[in-house]
Structure formats: C-alpha cells, structure tokens
Amino acid sequence: MSMALCVALLIASEFMPVSLLTPMAEGLGASVGHTGQAVSISGLFAVIASLGVSTVAGRLNRKWVLVGLTGLMGVSLVLVAAAPNFEVLMIGRAVLGLCIGGFWALATSVIMRLAPVSDIPRALALMYGGQAIAAAFAAPIGSYLGELFGWRSVFWALTPLVAANLVWHLVALPSLPARGHRGISDMLDLLRRRYFLTGLIASMLSWGSAFTLFTYLRPFLEQVTGVGVSSLSILLLALGCAGFVGTWASGRFITGDVSRLLRLPALIMGLVTAGLLVVGAWPIAVGLLLVIWGAMNTAMSVIWMTWMSQNADDAPEAAGGLMVAAVQASILLGAVIGGLLLDHLSISAVLIASVALAAMAVLIVRDGHALLKPR
Template identity: 50%
Template sequence: MSTTTVQYAAPRRQVWSAVGSMALCVAMLIASEFMPVSLLTPIAHDLGATEGMTGQAISISGLFAVLTSLFIPSIAGRLDRRLVLMGLTILMLASLVLIAEAPSFAILMTARAVLGITVGGFWSLSTATVMRLVPQKSVPKALSILYTGNAVATAFAAPIGSLLGGIIGWRGVFWALVPVVLLNLVWQWVSLPAMRPDAPNPVGKVFGLLKRPHVAWAMLAVMLTFGGAFTIFTYLRPFLETYTQVTVPQLSLLLLGLGLAGFAGTYGAGALLERRLNTLLRLLPLALAAVTLVLIAVGHTLWAVAPVMIAWGALQSAIPVSWSTWLTKGISDEAESGGGLMIAAIQLAIMLGAEFGGVLLDHFSIGTTFGGGAALLILASLVVGGRGRISPR
C-alpha cells in the first residue's frame, strides 16, 4: 500500500500544528548534529583530541543514522507513528545531556551515536509522515514548512554556537538546546495525532529499490554530492582560523552569512525545480566545487572570503531541496522506503566525508581537505550526467 494515500482524521489546526512541531524537531536535529562544526576547536582542546578526531563526532552520528534509516521503516510499520516520533525526540534529548556532560572523547562519541539514531529515524519518516498528515494538495506547503526548520537551523546554529561557545563554553551551548527540545516534546504530545500501525516495510524493500537503474545512479550521485560537501563543511572552522586567521566574532559573522545565504539558495532552487531539476542536480555540485577552489585561492584575505562563503552557503543549501524533490518524482510509489534509502545514502556520505576530511586534515593540510571535497563534487556532477540516467523509465 502506498504511504501517500493514508490520511489521519484530525482537526485542520491540529494537523498544521503537528507539522510545525516536526519542523522544530528538524531544526533541533540539524542544530544538534552539526553544532560541533562551529565548536570543533574548543571541544578538541577540552577532550584532548585532535580536530580531525573531533570531526569524527559527525561521522559516528552518520553511521548510526545510516543503520537506523534502513531499519526504521520496518520498525515504525508495527507501532503508532506518533509514539515512534516522540521516542526519537526523547533520544535526542538524552544525547544532548550526554554531550554536555561528556568527561571523555569516548562518551562524546557514544552520545553522538545516540543522536544518530534520532537523525536517521526522524528524517526517514518525516516526509512520509507529512504526506499522511495533510491532503495531497497541501504536501508541498507542509514540506516547505518542514524544510524551513532546516534552513533556520542551518542559518543560525553555527554562528550562535560559535558566539555562545566563547561566552558560556561549548558544554553550555548544548545545555541551552535541552529546554527547547523539552518544549518540542510537549508540542508533539499535544499536536501529533495517533497514527495506527501500518503494513511494515521489510528492509529488503529498501534495498530492492536499488535494482531500479535510475535509483542506483541517483544514490551514487547523492553520496558523492553530500560526501564532497561535508568533507568541506565539517572543517570550515579550522580553515577560517588557520588560513584566514579570523577572530571568534568574525567567525560567527562568516558562518551567519553562510547560513543566511541558505534561504536564498533554497528559494532560488525552488523556483527552478519544476523545469530544471536534472540541470540543478548536475550543476550544483560542479558550482560548489568551483567556489571551494576559489575559497582556497582567496583564503588569506578576509574581505574576499566573505562573499565566497555566502556563495558557498547558497549553493550548498539548494542541494538537499533538489534531491528531496527528485525523491517525490523518482520513487513516488515507495515514499517511505525511498526516504529511508535516501537518508541512509546521505548520512553514509556525511560520515565518510567527515572521515575523509579528517584524515586529509591530520596527515596533510586543510587545503588538501578542501581539494579532496571538490574532487568528490566534480565526480557527482559526472555521475548525474544527462537527463535519462536518474529519471524513472
């Protein structure tokens, strides 16, 4: 049975409140998952690790997100979806407390693994859940609300984390997220309607989608695109501190500019998605690679770095919107299994990208790290290729 055809009886106001609670959860997930990017240096110093090792905190959450995203459709199909989503939010809350209190690098990694379970589970179920909550004609609006949470967190989490980290310490930053997640949990309890168990989606169905040639090519392109982007994004702070030699306030402003540019990137991609989706999926990684190489070239000059960072943020933010739109067209008959597969591919790419970047940073240089990320992005563009390769037949 297609997940897109199931609707749940609930008052209109409650339904949109439920979508809002999911958008806030998305914002908290993004903030929690990528906050270490803006706090990489102080976390490393406090826990006696290298910056490359600390970057693996993103890798470990990605690993557990991959595993969860593959198995969650089967598990969720046997339970009330409302309870599943709330359970995942409780896990996010527990991970934040563990991170804030982590006495060692090992505990930090354990907490990030718990967070990865929430990331993989919630993201895998979010699109299919929205498609069940609202009428079909309202799905684009609901998804745009969901991704607004993503855009807000991307815009403000890193600069606020960097700024607050200098005032209350990196542990204080994670403690500051705890009451917001508690509020989100209460909002979910009040607004999410009961969603009866549905027919489970076996894990084999998720992997079975790879038998479709256009899906297999698309997942390879997804992995190269996100892997390249996060090889670079994870280590922006070390680059800005060593190449550009910014102060903490300057770092916060640069990250804010990068994040705010995401709104423009998301809007710009949205205007082109209907008519130029394949072109966007092919050209966005290529353009991001070019901007990255420019960033290396001008990295020693603050006034030149600022506009390049803005361009980087705009391009990067358009990528997930474009691939999410591809999902609604390329695997529309299996929204839940397709969502699990795509989130697994994205999170595996984030994990490997952070790992790849960390190895290059520790053994070579930050310039080599960015160059490696750019190479992956160029390969992604080549894999997308012409119109037919990732289009359903």
C-alpha cells in the same frame, strides 16, 4: 512547523561540533581531526537507524515514533553536555545518530501524507526551513556562546528547546498509522532500479563533497583566512542566513520535473570550494563565496528529496531510509577522510577532496534524465 523545528534542532545538534571543534578538542585532550569524528560517529549510527527504522517501527503509529526519536535527541544532548571524557561524548553522539537516521528516514514520507501531491515541494521547503534556521544561527551562536560560557553550555542550552518540540509534536501531529510493512524488501526492490541507484550514488557524492568542506570549515577559516572568534561568527552567520534564500527559492521555483536541477548543487558548491582555495586569505571574498555555498546547501536537500518523492512514490519510507543512509554515510566518510587529510596533510587537501567528490557527482548526474523513473 513542528517538523521544521525538529529539523532545526537535529541539524544544530548534529553539526554544533563544527563551530566548537577547536575548544572541544582542547577540553577533551584530543586532536582537532580526532574530535571531528564526533560528527562521523553520529553519521555511522544514523546510517544504521535509517536502514532499520521502518522494520523496527513495524506497525507503530509514525506520530509516536517521531515523538520517541525527539525524546532520544534530548537524552543525547545531556550525554554530550555532561561528558567527562571522549568516550562518553561519542556515546552521546551515537545516540544522536539514531535520532537523525530515524527521523530523516520517515520525514519525507510523513510530509507526503500531510500535504497534497502538488504542494509537496513547498511542504518540503517549509520543513527544510528548519535546516536554514539551524545553519543561520546554530554555528555562529554556538561559536560565540562557546567562547563566553564554554562548549558544554551550548549543548545544555539546546535541551529545553528539544523538550518544547516534543510537546509540540504531541499537540500538532495527527495520527499517522503505519501503511503496510515490508521494510527491507522495499529497499532491495529500489536498489534493483538502475535510475534510483544512480541517483542515490550521485546524491551521496554531492553531500559528501559538501560535508567534507563543512565539517572542517572552522579550521580553514582560522588557519587560512586568519579570522578570530568574532569574524568567524560573522562568516558562519552569513553562510547560514543565505540558507533562507536557498529554501525560499527552492520552495518557489521547484515545480514539476527536477531532473535538470540535480547537478546544480554539486556544480555550484564544487566551484565555490575551488574558489576558496584561490581566495581563502581574503575574508570578504571568502564571505561572498560562503553566501553562495549556504544558499545552495539548503536548496540541495529540497531538490534531492523532491526527486525522491517523484521517483520512489510507491515506497516512500524505504526510499527515505536509503536516501538518509546515503547522505549520512557521505557525512561519515567526509568527516573521516577530511580528518585524516587535515591531521596528516593540510586543510587545503580537505578542500581538494571536496572538489573531487563534487566533480564525480556532476559527471554521474549529467542532464539528470537517467535518474528518472520510467513512465
């Protein structure tokens, strides 16, 4: 539960700019596309941290590494909330990226040590319940409170929650001494495994598709669907609440070999995004599609991390670092490419790019058998 709360706070902190993109851009005197790079900068530093955390942490007890990363998250929120200009905002977001990359790189390996093998999918689903909580409440509450009190107040409000989570880590997490120390050599060995490299590319495309859409969802809902702040909050809440369904279903039904499920997230979320291009002007239809998208978004994390735990169980920290690097790189590219398409073409071009990435992911995964570790 302590890990789940940390996930919720990390997700809320990372993607809060999505629900506050327009007022943040106005407050900092930047374009919406430019401000969207506040998401991409955290992704860049998350990539760096995820690849280096095992090496830098060395033989440090993983409990204290997680505690330190949670404290650093609090520092990043203070920097963002108090940012006098765009440059300080980006520094705060870069610090957050270090927390995100470090935590996610270690999270699955820690869960693998806290739960027996048969319960790992359920344990991952419980931890990713924090993602569902953040998806359900962070964006709609953020957009609503941002309208009432200003976007800075939203980031200030997260800081005491991070402090409470840090204390919970201290109390709840057992001692987790480091197990061996190879770091980079483990990562290189994994990349030489064709099945793992293929899965890494497919997961990157799947998340890239998701976050190309999600980062610029507010501009789409404002420009195409034509909703105000109240309706925007309701739609984001519906998307987020659907995440609980995805988390529950993935924890209940994911058992054994997950290869048959690997193409499902990109396939369904890509079809939903294509549907938004068609029915984007009708709020009710958009809401129904976002519910489907939200459920699959949380299930996607459990599906791919379960795949990782089953097919890289001999080097879980290295695999976690590579998976997080791939995901965060996809978030970074999605935010950058989406911002350029939004500023220079249109919001529809952003959604078309998302659909294209999803299609590539489905073509690479196929039936999933090529992504399995040889037995």
